[in-house]
Amino acid sequence: MHSISPAGRALARLGGCVRLSAQMNKNSSSMMALAPNTSNKRETVCIFGTGDFGRALGHKMIQSGYPVVYGSRSTQISNLIPKDAEVLGHAEAAQKAAIIIIAIPRQHYNFLTPLAEVLHGKVLVDISNNLKLNQYPQSNAEHLAQLLPGSKVVKAFNTVSAWALQSGTLDASRQVFVCGDDVEAKQMVMNIVRALGLTPLDKGSLLAAQEIENYPLQLFPMWKFPIFLSLGLTAFFFFYCVLLDIIYTYIYEKNDFSFFIAITIPNRVCPVMALILLALVYLPGIFAAIIQLYRGTKYRRFPDWLDKWMLCRKQLGLIALAFASLHVLFTLVTPIRSFVRWKTSTRIISQVMNNKTEPLDHTNAWLSDSYLALGILGFFLFVLLGITSLPSVSNNVNWREFRFVQSKLGYLTLILSTAHTLVYGGKWFLSPSTYKWYLPNIYILSLIVPCAVLVVKFLLIFPCVDKPLTQIRQGWERNPKYSEQSNYIINKSAV
Amino acid sequence: MHSISPAGRALARLGGCVRLSAQMNKNSSSMMALAPNTSNKRETVCIFGTGDFGRALGHKMIQSGYPVVYGSRSTQISNLIPKDAEVLGHAEAAQKAAIIIIAIPRQHYNFLTPLAEVLHGKVLVDISNNLKLNQYPQSNAEHLAQLLPGSKVVKAFNTVSAWALQSGTLDASRQVFVCGDDVEAKQMVMNIVRALGLTPLDKGSLLAAQEIENYPLQLFPMWKFPIFLSLGLTAFFFFYCVLLDIIYTYIYEKNDFSFFIAITIPNRVCPVMALILLALVYLPGIFAAIIQLYRGTKYRRFPDWLDKWMLCRKQLGLIALAFASLHVLFTLVTPIRSFVRWKTSTRIISQVMNNKTEPLDHTNAWLSDSYLALGILGFFLFVLLGITSLPSVSNNVNWREFRFVQSKLGYLTLILSTAHTLVYGGKWFLSPSTYKWYLPNIYILSLIVPCAVLVVKFLLIFPCVDKPLTQIRQGWERNPKYSEQSNYIINKSAV
Amino acid sequence: MHSISPAGRALARLGGCVRLSAQMNKNSSSMMALAPNTSNKRETVCIFGTGDFGRALGHKMIQSGYPVVYGSRSTQISNLIPKDAEVLGHAEAAQKAAIIIIAIPRQHYNFLTPLAEVLHGKVLVDISNNLKLNQYPQSNAEHLAQLLPGSKVVKAFNTVSAWALQSGTLDASRQVFVCGDDVEAKQMVMNIVRALGLTPLDKGSLLAAQEIENYPLQLFPMWKFPIFLSLGLTAFFFFYCVLLDIIYTYIYEKNDFSFFIAITIPNRVCPVMALILLALVYLPGIFAAIIQLYRGTKYRRFPDWLDKWMLCRKQLGLIALAFASLHVLFTLVTPIRSFVRWKTSTRIISQVMNNKTEPLDHTNAWLSDSYLALGILGFFLFVLLGITSLPSVSNNVNWREFRFVQSKLGYLTLILSTAHTLVYGGKWFLSPSTYKWYLPNIYILSLIVPCAVLVVKFLLIFPCVDKPLTQIRQGWERNPKYSEQSNYIINKSAV
Known part of the structure; x- marks a missing residue:
């Protein structure tokens, strides 16, 4: 018999590998003392399937004090299967436990239908994953629930990786999403999840x-568009600068x-x-306001x-x-920077050579300090x-x-950043020498979007614009087909 | 009939606007596949009131697959109400659902009393908000529960904004606070909350x-005093510096x-x-210790x-x-800074002009490097x-x-910062030239509070002071009227 | 009678001290209005033991509207006990409440056994802590459950400090870990936890x-080894540098x-x-891969x-x-830095004295800018x-x-940092003058581990090595005793 005191043996064998929970995983040895009296308390769990994830989950469960029974086509004991687990035929294994973990791929779910009677009333935990998003019209768990209407299907564990369970290095999210129609079944599965740490x-x-x-299956889906946009713009501006600052200088000044x-x-x-990206954060809000003003409704x-x-x-x-x-x-x-230090000393030396000392340029001092302060x-x-x-x-505001911070402080940030750029780059606007090859300096390009956003936003906070906009956002409509006011006169006939 | 397959139609119409949960909101398209088979599963929800929030919530629920019935005085269909929702009289609508969302203002709750019989046993979700803090002695939800003692009142959704529900841009907190006396009713509402993402x-x-x-209704209540204090002090010190550094210099040195x-x-x-603010963080702890020592009790x-x-x-x-x-x-x-670069070059040029090279000032090098290192x-x-x-x-310590970090590391920070200021500003203490208009330099002002805190704290860690303080904090009293020791002698007669 | 309206009186006396929950603790006055109608709603809680934590918890509970009854050997009222609490004998007190908080040390649990009958069916909350890790083979709560098998034992509150409860300054974690075998008892305790904020x-x-x-009882257990390792290495490198940069210079150059x-x-x-520490983050992964390749299994x-x-x-x-x-x-x-400013001006002055201007050293400019850019x-x-x-x-990825960020971006960080060091310190490798006392510069020492990690990692991503490794990590074994494939052929006889 493998199941008499699996926890004790498993722990003796697996040593310091037991780690319970995110906040408690600091002292693995605490579990050692816990082990002896667990074996007779935790209910047996059955796992259908001896694939990688089934074995990893079984290992982890045995470490946490659960007797584990594998349901398999062949009951010969493989050295891949945790030593303290029993291996039985599917029907036999299922009878031993109230919870059965279905660690087999969706394509083979049909093979469970003949077992419907044995699985009746049992909690089936669907842990399967697909290879791509929305691979099937129906989720695997719902498919399973349809195949075995007498069982209580719970979806869980699919977001945890076998490698992480095995190695114990659960640095990433310890959250296990659980869903299911039967509240008690869900509660049983959630208790196992907690016991695994x-x-x-x-x-x-x-x-x-x-x-x-x-x-x-997702890899930062919300980040894709912003990242590609940034990469594209960065490449464009980079080559624009290379053209104007390096190639132009090389051709015309031989430097x-x-x-x-x-x-x-x-x-x-x-x-x-x-x-530009900061301005693009506030631009859609501007568009939304204009569209709502134009349409006269938020509905x-x-x-x-947009x-x-x-x-x-x-x-x-x-x-x-x-x-x-x-x-x-x-x-x-x-x-x-080596180049800047060289430039500084060259400038000083040339002043010395020319035997003149420059007086402090107050305008320059003001400009330099202002744009630095605005930037900071x-x-x-x-x-x-x-x-x-x-x-x-x-989550704590x-x-x-949240709107105070993101809207008020956000616009203040945009104003300060735009002012920083204007004060710094101001001198380039007027001097014609900066238009190399008739191309504007990138400071000028960078100011178009933020200035447009700030100007339109400034117009939108005028009372004559702000008032109808606020009304629209509170649910008012300019041309409603039928208007129901929200005042509730007690109208018994309508009741 | 509007309620046959609202989810499918709503989704077709509303497109990519469905976003389920904080962690899963990354791929809205996943919901599309889900829609067809939801319509026959989600239970009908009734909403009383067709105001802005009622409509926004209804929209969102229909998107998430709930059949929605509006209870309204007038059953004419307004174009403001989501297309797939039914609109019925209040009593009729209430009979169709187990959960009724009360989206009407508190002032009109009385109009619900004639409906008491229909609402008996139903779950009423109070989503109301007030205009100011503690507007009524009794909360709206408790008021509702008192009016309709046969219904199960649950408070929820009031912290979510209609605008956020409508636009789907739930960037802020997705937490919905739920409270209620009936556990099952609360569970039903929490399931809806989850289904809305x-x-x-x-x-x-x-x-x-x-x-x-x-x-x-709150806007950073805990931040108000600290922010006003900081603004006041900042203004004071700013004008103090303007006076000494700009006006004084302008008057006496014409610069x-x-x-x-x-x-x-x-x-x-x-x-x-x-x-100063860092010292003010540790000052109340000092006061508390002194008060406890003086009183001889923590009770x-x-x-x-304080x-x-x-x-x-x-x-x-x-x-x-x-x-x-x-x-x-x-x-x-x-x-x-332009000014600093000008000063540097002026200094170097004057050295060249005077034809002398300064040797390295070791004291200066030590002082300069020390205060920088202390500051870093x-x-x-x-x-x-x-x-x-x-x-x-x-939450993870x-x-x-937590006390180790906040107390030990906190005091170390205060010591390092004070030392940084002392080493940097030390030279100003003695030289009389720094007392412009007999006013002390602000470095001197800034050191008063932190030095006082550090000196008293130093006295408090002496064993003769620390020991009674620790005892007091563990519950000991110097002059208790009646003292009960915590040793438990088995005293059967007392049992 | 003390228990008629304890909440009102307690609140009147304790004033602004009431703070409910982490996210709602911003407006303590809100509780004042709540108090009057709470006294008849909250169930009575009994506390066994009038020690420090028992009193602190009682205070807090009374503030939150719970009638509190203390069970004590002596029923004389101490001024330490909250004024609005009743004090009765243990048995009498226990009969008044469904929940009994056991605020006495484990050593005195035996004294509860005579009370077994009174405590039958009651919820006992074990709040005890030990003085050191794993002090007893069995946890206090399990010990209590064994002593009183008819009661429902719930472990809670032990992670909260009496001082924090008393002073209301719950800046640290507000999480209260709760565990217990009876779901309803646990729910009751969790409701009290919530009510206390x-x-x-x-x-x-x-x-x-x-x-x-x-x-x-833990103090950053996972941080101990990394911190000691860092301190040791830091001390070694610090004295190595003192030796080569200060002592050597002082002896041979008299500076x-x-x-x-x-x-x-x-x-x-x-x-x-x-x-070095960044390289040590990736080194164990390298070792693990080599071990798995050598053994041919991940099991x-x-x-x-490791x-x-x-x-x-x-x-x-x-x-x-x-x-x-x-x-x-x-x-x-x-x-x-004062020293650096002195060096700069000395260099410039010497250039002036020698009447020569250095041209821009392009190689130097490239090197300087490259290592800065790589470092940034x-x-x-x-x-x-x-x-x-x-x-x-x-938790949100x-x-x-998570693996994309930690593995891909992590290695990119290591590559950039190593390149930064190589470009910066490159000149020291070849020049023999840097080998003071035949000791290598620490730049050279610092590069050993990161370069080794990067070279081996580079070898490991070659397809001929990567392919078997990936297979092993997916559960494949090179020499399995018995191999079960995961393909599920429907095998009715095995079922």
Whole structure:
């Protein structure tokens, strides 16, 4: 018999490998003392299928004190199967446990139908994953529930990787999404999840199974568009700068400034990208307001592109913050750069040679200090916005607070950043010498979107525009077919 | 009939707008496949009231596959009401569903009393909000429960904004606070919350309703005092610096240093504010210890001002960190400033003109490197303290760890920051020339509070003071009226 | 009678001290209005033991509207006990409540056995803590459950400190771990936890009690090894640098550079530590891959040291990030240092004296800009890795995303950091003058581990090595005793 005291033996063999929960995984030895009296308490779990994930889950369960029975076509004991587990035929194994984990692929679910009688009333845990998003019209768990209507199907464990279970290195999310129509069955599975040191998250009824099955297949879906947009714009501005700053200089001034590629040009592209992306965060809100004003209602859907744009504003903002941070770092290393030190000493030496001392240029001092101060304040607010978008912080503020931060502070950040760029790059607007090959400097390009956003936003906060907009957003319609006011006069005949 | 397959139609019409949960909202298309088989599974939900929030919630529910019935005075279909919803009289609508969402203002709750019989045994979801904190002595939900004692009242959804539900841009908290006296009713509502892609948070019985109703009305209540204090102090120190550094210089030395307003003075005010606020974080703890030592007990309440002060220490500390970060940024841009570059070259040129080279001043090199190193280490620890106060991090440490970080590392930060200021500003203490208009330099002002805190704290850790304090904090009293020791002698007669 | 309206009186006396929950603790006054109608709703709670924690919990419960009855040997009222609580004999007190909080030490649990009959069917809440980890083979709560098999034992509250409850300053974790075998009893206790403004966290059955009892005794157990390792290495490199940079220079060049201790040497040690620790994060993965390739299976445990190493990779990485951040700060203050400013002006003056201007050294400009750019990008990615390891962020990414970030971005960070060091320190490799006392420069020492990791990793991604490794990690074995394929042919006889 393999199942008499599996926990004790498993623990003796597996040693320090037991780690219970996210917050308690700090002291694995605590489980050792726990083991002896667990074997007679935990209910037996049956696992159908001896594939990789079935074995990994079995190992982990035995470590956590569960007697495990494998249901398999062949009852010969493989050395792959955890030593303390029993291996029986499917029907025999199923009879031994109230919970059966279905660790076999969806294609083979049909083979369970002859077992319907044995599985009647049992909790079946569907742990399967698909190879691509929405592979089947119906989720695997719902398919299983349809095949075996007498069993209680619970979806769980599919978001955990076998490798992670095996190695115990659960650094990533310990959350296990659980869904199912039977509340008690779900509760039983959630208890096992907790016992394995993971955190169950109830996602409601079995209707959520499709989502749960799609979840582990995703790779930052919301980030795709913002990242591709940023890469494209960055490449464009980078080559634009290479053209104007390196190639132009090389052709007309015979100076080789190719080393500008490392810092000078990145430090021109980063602030431009940060400013444009930050403006793109607030642009869809402007469009939405204009559309609502034009239509006179909020009850019609926005065009699809605007909808999608609004949903990736957070991502756009965070990428803008990344560019701003790089800009700060690139700027702060300026005085350490070999080229800058050479330029400084050359300038001083030439002054000495010419035997003249320049007086302090007050305008220059003002401009230089102003754009630095504006930049610092803008960056500071930007980091604040970034911190409030951390999930744990944004969960701790209410809607009023969130909108205050994201809207008020966000626009202040945009104003400060735009002012920073205007003060810094102002001198380039007028001087014609900056128009190399009749192309504008990228500072000028970078200011178009943010200035447009700020101007239109300024117009939108005028009372004559703001008032109807606020009304529309509170549910008012300019041309309603039939208007029902929300005042409730007690009208007994209608009741 | 509108309710035959609302989900399918709603989804077809609303397209990519469906987003289920915080962690699963990445792939909206996954819901499309889910839609067809949901319509016959989700239970019908009734909504009383066709105001803005009622309509927004109805839209969202239809998108998530719930058949929705509106209860309204007038059963004419308005184009504001979601197309796939039925509109019936209140009584008729209520009979169709087990859950009725009361989307009407509290003032009109009386109109529900004639419906008591129809609503008997039904789950009523109170989603109302008030206009100001504690507007009524009794929460809306408890008022509703009193009016209809036969119904099961659950408070929910009031923290979600209609605009957010409508637009789908749930960037902020997805948490929906739920409370109610009936566990099953609460569970039913929580399932709907999950199905809408939000996260229910059980806040216990209906007694929590007042709190839940107050929650969305708050705007950073704990931050108000720390922010006003900081603004006041900042303004004071700013004008103090303007007086001494710009006006004094202009009057007596005829130099116009007005551009100091942009960076030089902010970079004098920020470190002063950071140091003072950091000391103010630890000052109430000192006061509390003195009061407890004096009273000889911990079982009497602190004065009100101390209680409030202790509760906003985290906020004070975070504002101090913000000032420290600004100080770091302002300091690091120093070499890029036009004024500083001018000063450097002027100094070098004057050395050349006088034909002398200064040897390395070792004392100066030591002082300069020491205060920079102290400042860097202090700032580093300060950032560490800030990170551990993030909700998700502080939830993952136990009390012992939290107190170790906040107390031990906190005091180390204060010591390092004070030492940084002392080493940097030390030279100003003695030289009389720094006392312009007999006013002390702000470095001296900034050191008063932190030095006082450190000296008293140093006295408090002496064993002769620390021992009684520790005893008091473990429950010991110096002059108890009646003292009961915690040793348990088995005393059968007392049992 | 003390229990008629304890809540009202308690609140009147305790004033602003009431704070309900983590997210709602912003407005304590909201509870005042709540108080009057609570007294007749909350069920009575009995507390056995009038020690410090028992009193603190009683205070808090009365504030939250619970009638509290103390069970005590002596029924004389002590002024330590909350004024609104009743004090009765143990048996009498227990009869008044369904929930009894056992606030007495484990050593005195035996005294409860005579009360078994009175306590039959009651919910006993074990709140005890031990003095050291795994003090008893059986957890206190399980011991209690064994003594009183007729009662429903729930473990809770042991992770909350009496001081925190008393002072209301619950800045740290508000999570209360709850475990117990009876679901309803657990639910009752969790409702009390919520009413006290804390967040209950269900940890499953009473088997989790040992863990919960060990939790508050820990002090960063996972951080111990990484911190000691870092301290040791830091001390070694620090003295190595002192030897070569200060002592050697003093002996052979008669220059006193002792002030290098403050910034120059820390800024040499920090990057070295950051690079080595980052490489040590990826080294165990390399070892694991080699071991798996050699053994031809993933189903045998790794040696213990490797297991432990793999479990503290996150901590190693975060310490590496701390060193990298310090390196960045130390580097950025370089131009402000008195010594550096002196060196710069001396260099310029000597150029002037010699009447020559150096032309721009393009190679130098390239090298200087390249290593700065590489360092900035590497640090940027490193900070990104740090942010994704915040619990709230890592809980919001799935396994695929987590592995993408930690593996792909992690290796990119390592490559950039190594390249940064190579470009910066490259010149020291060849020049023999850098081998003071035949000892290599620490740049050379720092590159050994990261280069080794990168070279082996490069070999491991060759298809001829990667393919068998991937197979092994998917569960394939090179020499299985008995091999069961995971294809499920419907085999009715086996069923």
